[in-house]
Amino acid sequence: MQLKTRLQRTALSLGAAAALAVPAAAQNLAGEIIVDGSSTVYPITQLVAEEFRADGNEGVSIAVGFSGTGGGFKKFANGETHISDASRPIKKSEVDALSAAGIDFIEVPVSYDGLTIVVNRNNTWVDELTVEQLQLIFLSATADEVTTWRDVNPAWPNIEIKMFIPGTDSGTFDYFKEVVAGKEGSIRDDVTPNEDDNVLVRGIIGDRGAIGFFGCAYYFENEDQLKAVAIINDAGDAILPSTESIEDGSYNPFSRPLFIYVREDALDRPEVAAFIDFYLDECPELCEEVGYVRLPEVIYDRARANVENRRTGTQYLDANGDKVEGPITEVYQ
Amino acid sequence: MSSLNPPPVPSVTRLGTPRSDKLRDLREYGILGVLILFGLITLGVTLGIIGILSVETFTFFDPAGHKDAQQENTVVHVTDFLFGTQWNPLLGAEKHFGVMPLVIGTFKIVFVSMVFAIPVGLISAIWLSEYASHRARSIIKPVLEVLAGIPTVVFGFFAVTFITPVLLRWEWLQRPVYDDAGNVLTDPVTGATVTEPAGFLGWLDFGTYNALGAGLAVGIMCLPIITSLSEDALRAVPKALREGALGLGSSKFETSVKVVFPAALSGIVAALLLAIARAVGETMIVALAAGGRSVDMGSVGSALSLTDPVLPMTGYMVQMFTGDAPHGSVEYYSSYAVAGTLFVITLGLTVLGNQVQKRFREKYS
Amino acid sequence: MTQAINPSPKPPMTPSISSSTAGRTTRSTSARMAKNRAFIYLCLGCTGLAILILTVLLLSIFIQGIGYINLDFLRNLNSSDPTTAGVYTALIGTIIVCAICAATAIPLGVGTAILIEEFRPRAKNTGHISGKAWAIGWGATAAILLLTYFVGHNAGGRVLEFSLPGVGAIKFKAVVLVWILGLVVFAAAWFAVVHFIAKESVLLFVHGIVETNIRNLAGVPSIVYGILGVTAFATMFGLFGDMGAGKFAIGQSWYDQYVGEDRNSYYIPVSGPVDKVEKTPAAADMTYYARPGSSQTVSLTFLPEDEAKERRDSIEGEMDAFDDALRDAIDATRGARGRGPATIDAATAEGIVDEAMAAGRWESDPAELRKDLIPLVAAIDGLDRRDLSRARREVINTAVDREYRTRLTDTLMVGAMPVRTDRKAWYYLSLPLGRGVMAGGLTLMLVVLPIVIVASQEALKAVPDSYRQGALAMGATRWQAVSKTALPAAIPGICTGTILAISRAIGEAAPLLVLGGVGFITATPQHAMDRFAAMPMQIFQWAREPDEGFQHIAAAGIIILLVVLLSFNALAIYIRQRASRHQ
Secondary structure, three states: OHHHHHHHHHHHHHHHHHOOOOOOOOOOOOEEEEEEEOOOOHHHHHHHHHHHHHOOOOOEEEEEEOOHHHHHHHHHHHOOOOEEEEOOOOOHHHHHHHHHOOOOEEEEEEEEEEEEEEEEOOOOOOOEEOHHHHHHHHEHHHOOOOOEHHHHOOOOOOOEOEEEEEOOOOHHHHHHHHHHOOOOOOEOOOOEEEOOHHHHHHHHHOOOOEEEEEEHHHHHHOHHHEEEOEEEOOOOOEEOOOHHHHHOOOOOOOEEEEEEEEEOHHHHOHHHHHHHHHHHHHHHHHHHHOOOEOOOHHHHHHHHHHHHOOOOEOOOEOOOOOEOOOOHHHHOO | OHHHOOOHHHHHHHHOOOOOHHHHHHHHHHHHHHHHHHHHHHHHHHHHHHHHHHHHHHHHHOOOOOHHHHOHHHOOOHHHHHHOOOEEOOOOOOOEEOOHHHHHHHHHHHHHHHHHHHHHHHHHHHHHHHHOOHHHHHHHHHHHHHHHOOOHHHHHHHHHHHHHHHHHOOOOOEEEOEOOOOOEOEOOOOOOEOEEEOOEOOOEOOOOOOHHHHHHHHHHHHHHHHHHHHHHHHHOOOHHHHHHHHHOOOOHHHHHHHHHHHHOHHHHHHHHHHHHHHHHHOOHHHHHHOOOOOOOOOOHHHHHOOOOOOOOHHHHHHHHHOOOOOOOOHHHHHHHHHHHHHHHHHHHHHHHHHHHHHHHOOOOO | OHHHHOOOOOOOOHHHHHHHHHHHOOOOHHHHHHHHHHHHHHHHHHHHHHHHHHHHHHHHHHHHHHHHOOHHHHHOOOOOOOOOOOOHHHHHHHHHHHHHHHHHHHHHHHHHHHHHHHOOOOOOOHHHHHHHHHHHHHHHHHHHHHHHHHHHHHHOOOEEEEEEOOOEEEEEEHHHHHHHHHHHHHHHHHHHHHHHHOHHHHHHHHHHHHHHHHHHHOOOOHHHHHHHHHHHHHOHHHOOOOHHHOOEEEEEEEEEEEEEOOOOEEEEEEOOOOOOOOOOOOOOOOOEEOOOOOOOEEOOEEOOHHHHHHHHHHHHHHHHHHHHHHHHHHHHOOOHHHOOOOOOOHHHHHHHHHHHHHHOOOOOOHHHHHHHHHHHHHOOOOOOHHHHHHHHHHHHHHHHHHHHHHHOOOOEEOOOOOEEEEEEEEEEEEEOOOOOHHHHHHHHHHHHHHHHHHHHHHHHHOOOHHHHHHHHHOOOOHHHHHHHHHHHHHHHHHHHHHHHHHHHHHHOOHHHHHHHOEEEEOOOOOOOOOOOOOHHHHHHHHHOOOOHHHHHHHHHHHHHHHHHHHHHHHHHHHHHHHHHHHO
C-alpha cells in the first residue's frame, strides 16, 4: 500500500515531465487527434498536420474540420474534439459551456491574421484611410449621408461606394466590427457579406467603387488584382499591411491573433503533446506558407510555457468575465 | 436475373408445401410486422423533421430560449419573422429577422431557373416523346438520367467558373469612366484612360455573384429532371389518342401540342412542381454562386434585380452551419426557423404536385 | 382550370379535335405544315441547346481538371498545396458512407415499397379514404406538436436525470420525454383502433398515410435531412449523453500507455476506461506490448525513478539545447529578424553545425555526426517557409535519432504514470453515433429513401398481376407470392432505381456539411464511428479557395466523382437492357 502511494506520488510529478517537449519525432506514436473550428485557422492546422505526419507520425490519425469558430467550440464542449481552432478569443458563453462540461482548456495563440482594407485597382483616389473615415463608410449611423466616395472626402469622385465584407458570422467580421464600430455602433446593412473570401476578391475586382476587407492571407494571394489601403495607425503613420508591419505591431489596429484551444487532459496523451509541441515549433514557418504572419517569438515561448505548466483558461476574459482588450504581447502572458 | 419470367408452376409447387399452417401464418405476420415497421420508420422521418424544426423554431421565437435574450432587440415575433422585409441578423443598428428577403431570394433563383428550364425542358420532352426515333430516344433517355444524377456541387462549380465569367467578363468591351463633370478619367501615373468592364452586352452591370448566374445553373440542373419526367407523362398518353387526332387530319404539331400535351398535363405539372421543389431546396449551387447579401426590399427594382447577389434560404443555412456564431445564440436558432420555412414551402409544393396528379389524372383504361 | 384545357376524359377525342379543326378550317394546309415544320426545328433547337449546354459543362470541367489527374491525385491526402493534394481519404470516405447508405436504404426502401404495393388492403374507393387518412394523420401530428409545444414550452428545457444500474446516470431534456410519451400514446391509440374497431379500414388508413407521406418526402431539400441526421443519428436526441462521451460502447479495448525513455510507447492491457479501472503503476514483471493489441511482447528494464528521471531530463535537455541552437544559427543567416530564405554556403554550414553541436552533449561519434550534418545544413540554402521547416527537421531528426540510438541500450521506463488509451476494433459501436461514417451514411439514407421507395414501387407495379394471382391460386400466402414471383421479376427495375438513388447519395454535400465538414483527414475510416472526408465536401472546399490551383483540382475531383457516377449508371443501364432483352 505504502509502496503504491509512493509510486503514485512520484508518478504524478513524472506525469508532468512526460508532457515536456520531446525534441524530435517520437517513434511509434499512435492514436487520434480531432480538430475542428474556424475556417480561417483551418489552413494552418491542416498544413501543420500534414507536416507532422510527414515527420514520421503516420500512425497518428488527424482530422481537421472547418465548421466555424462557434461550431468548433460547440463540438469542443461536447467533448468531440481535442483541439479547437478559433479566429477570435473564446467568449464568455463558450467558457461557461466548457466549464459546465468539465473541460479544461489551454489557450495557444498561433499566428497573426492581418485584416486588409482593399479597393479596386482602378480606384485612383484612395491610398490611405483613417479609422474615422472607415467609420463614415461602414457604420449604420452614417448610412444615409454617405453613399458615394465624395461623401467621405469632397476631393474624391462622385462614385457609389460598394462594400464587400466577410460573412457576418465570421471572426473576421467580428474583429472588424469591434475595431470600427466598437461595442455600441453597428455596421450598415446595405453591404455585401459573404463567407467566401473568394467572392469578396472577385466582387472587388469587378467594381470600381468597391471597398472591402478580409484576411491578409487572401490579399497576399491576390495582391496583383487588388489595391490595399494604408491605414493610419495610432502613431499617425500610414502603414500598408505586410508581414513586417503586422509582426512589429505598426500595422494597427487591423491585425489580430489566431488561436488554437487544447483540451488539458488530451495533453496527457503523447501524440497530442507531440502535435502541440510540433505546432508551436514549426508554426512560424508554416503559417507564413499559408499567408499568415508569425507572432513574436516571445509569444510562442509563453505559449510553450503555458502548455508545459498546464495553465488553463483564457487570458482574454478577466475575473469578472469581461473582455480584455489590447495587443497580444500585453494580454497573453 | 434469369428469374425475370419465372415459370410460375415450378416455383409455386416449391412453395406449395408449407411445413405447417400455423408456422406459415406466424411467418406471414412477422414479415408484415417488419414491413409495417419500415413504413412507420418512413413516417418517423417526417415526424422527426417536423418535430426538430418546430422545437428549434419555437426556441427561436421564445425570448427565454436563447442566450442573447437579455438584449432587448433580439426578441423575434412570429409576424416580424414572416412578414418582415429585412434580414440582417448581424448588420445595421438592430437585428432584423424578416424572412421575406430570403424567400424572395429563393424565388428569384427559382424564377430564373424555370424561365430557362421549363420551355427548353418541355419542348425537348415533346420532341423526345413524339418525334425522336426509337434509337435516339434509347440513347438520350439514359443520358438524361445520368445528367439528373450529376452532383449539384458540380453545377455550382460550373456557375462560378463558367457561367458567371461569361456574364461578367466582357473584358474586350471596356467603357471609359467619367467623373462628375463628365470628363474621362485618366490614370495620374500613366496618363491612360481609366476604363471598366462594360458589363454583359455592354449594358447590364452584373455583380460578381448574381441571381442570374446561380439561377441558370439551377435551371441546368433541373433541365434533365423536367425533360425526363415530362417525357414519361407524355409517353403515358395512349397511342389511340394520337392516332385518332392524326386520323382526323391534324398535323403532327397539332397532335402533339393540342392533344397529347393537354392529356399529359397533370403529369407534367407534377413534374414541374417537383423540379421547382428541387430548385427551392438547392443548396450547393447557391452556396457557391449566389453571393451572400439578402435581397434589398427597399425598392421594386432592387427587390427584383437579377444582377445583384442574393441570399436564398439555403444559402443562409450554409452560412450558419459553417460560420462563427456561438451555439445557442439567436442567429443560431434563426437558421432553424429558416429551415422550417423552407420545409413548409417545399412540402407544400410536393403536396400540391401530388394532388394535381391525383385529381386531374386522365384514366384511359 | 386544368380540367378546362384537358380534353374531357369521357369521349376523349371528339370535342377537342373537332373544335380545333373547326377553328382552323379557314387556314391553308400549307400554313399548318409550315407551322409543323417550324415546331420540329424548335424542338431540335431546344434539345440541341440542352445537349450543347450539358456538353459545355462537362467539357469545361474536363479541360480544367484532366491535366491534374494522375495516380498521385488518387493516392494523396488533401493538402494545402494544390500540386500535391489528392482525394484518397475523401474517395474512400465517400465509398464507405455510400455503402452504409445503400445497405440501409435498400432493405428499408424495398420493404416499404412491398408494403405499399403488395400488401395494399383490399377496399373500394381507395382514393377517398386515403384522402381522409391524410387529413386525420396530419391532424394527429399537429396535435402531438401542439402538446409538445405547450409542455415543452413550460418544462422542455428542464433536464431530467436518473440512473440505471450498470449504465450510470442518464440525462435528457424533458422535451424528449414528452416526445416519447406522445409517440407511445399515438401508437396505443392506433393499436386500440386497429384491434377493436375496424381492422381493414384502419390498415387502409395507415397505408394511405405511408404512401402519401413518401410522395411528399420526395421534395424535401437534402439540407433539411441533414438537420434531422444530426439530431437523430449524431446526437440521438441527447438520449445517450454527449457525443464525446457516449453511454454505450462496444468493441473497445483499453490499454495503459507508458512512454519509454526511447520515446516509444508501451502498452499493457487493462479492463476498462479511466473512471472504471485504477491506473496500473509500472512494475518490472508486467508484460508490455509494443503496440496495442499486438502479440509482440517486450521486456523492459526499470531504473529507480530518480535515476531514470535524471537520464531522461539530461538527454531531452541536451537535445533541446541542440535544437534551439540550430534554429538560432539558421535564423541568423536569414533576412531581417530571422525571416525570409536562409543563405548558407559551405563555410557557414560548417559554422552552423559546430555552433549547434556545441550546445549539445554527444555520446555518438561527434566527428561522424558533424560530417553527416553539414551537407544537410548546406541543403537549407535558399529555402523558406515549409521547405525550410522540412529541411531543418531533417537535420534535427538525424542528430537526435542517432544520439538516442547510441545512448539507449535497454528500454527504460520513466513515465510511471500511464495514460489510459483505447483501441477500437473494426466493429466498434458507440451511442450516440457521433459525426462518423455511420451517421453520415444514415443521413444520406434519409435523403435517398423516398427515391428508392418510389422506384421500387414503379418496378413492382410493372409486374403483371397474373404472376401473383397464379401463386395465390396455388395456395401461396401473400408473402410467398411476393417473394417468389413479383419481387424477382421486379428486381431489375428495383436495381436500376436504387443505383440511380445511390448515385444521388454519392454527390450529396449539403447534409454532410450540416453534419460537420471534415476538410483534412489522414486516415480512412477504421470503424463505423470514425470521422470521414467525402468527395463532394472536398470539391466544395476546393471550389471556395481563391487560389486558381484549387479550381483545377476541384475540377479534377469532379471528374473522379463523375467517373464513379458514370460507372454506377452504366451498371444501371446494363441491368435494364439485360432485363428488357429477357422480357
